[in-house]
Amino acid sequence: MSAERRSNPFGWIFLGFVVGVIATFGAILFLTAGLGGYDEGSDELRTAADDAAAAALNAGPVAASAPRKIEAPVVAQPVTTPTPVRETPPVDAQMADDAAAAGMTSRAAPDQPTN
Structure with missing residues (x-):
């Protein structure tokens, strides 16, 4: 009788993986060998802007022409509309405590401009 020899398939799987990579x-490498590199310049099409x-x-240098006199157009004054005065809502103690707890307070005075 012939002895049956059992082999481990892991070696064949590893070999197939290496050959595939x-x-x-x-x-x-074969497919990208024909493409030019950075030093060879680009193969892009030239456009009208180019x-x-x-x-x-x-x-050559362009001959300087006399500057044209440009008159400013007359602009009508814009109509101003009065801006309504905005009233600040009253703040109660509970609302102030909630804002302070949430970190929504500002240390700047309310009428100072911010940059």
């Missing part, structure tokens, strides 16, 4: 990196910028750099 190497094959993946090889495929990525052409205009190149033309502006290569253009």
Whole structure:
């Protein structure tokens, strides 16, 4: 009779994983080898803005023309509406205690401007 030899499949799984990783990196290297790097310049299409910028750099000095006199337009005064005076609501002791407990108090005087 022949002796049946049992093997552990972990070695084959590990070997398959390593071969798969190497094959993946090889495929990525092969597919991206044709793309230019940073030093080689870009393969982007030139746009009209690129052409205009190149033309502006290569253009000679422009002859200075006399400045035009610009008159300011007459603007009508805006209509002012009176702003209503805002009344502050009365604050009772319970509301002040709740605001202080929640950290909603201000140490600045109410009429001082803040930056």
